[in-house]
Amino acid sequence: MCRVPTDLTDDDAWLREERVRIGRRIREVREERGLTQQQVFLRAPLSRTYYQHVENGTKNPKLETLLRIARAIGVPLSELVG
Numbered sequence: 001m002c003r004v005p006t007d008l009t010d011d012d013a014w015l016r017e018e019r020v021r022i023g024r025r026i027r028e029v030r031e032e033r034g035l036t037q038q039q040v041f042l043r044a045p046l047s048r049t050y051y052q053h054v055e056n057g058t059k060n061p062k063l064e065t066l067l068r069i070a071r072a073i074g075v076p077l078s079e080l081v082g
Contacts, residue, residue, distance in 0.1 A: 020057030022066075026080050027055045030073055043072035 030040055041051035046065065053059035054069065061069075070077040 023055045023057035040072045044068040
């Protein structure tokens with residue numbers, strides 16, 4: 001479950017945690033679907049390096065990017081970020 005902070009001084013840490021959580025979920029769903037990273041980043045289309053950063057939680061993808069990844073994996077966005 002997503003923990004939303006009430007104290008905004010902890011905002012950076014919370015955002016990092018959420019990026020990592022979403023990246024893990026993307027990887028999990030991708031693997032459940034039997035897809036490789038290459039299949040996803042080519043379908044999205046995204047660069048290999050950028051996609052790896054998204055899965056690792058080290059990049060902050062735009063909504064459009066998350067939508068492309070969800071479409072490439074074949075799931076609704078809510079399954080990746082919910």
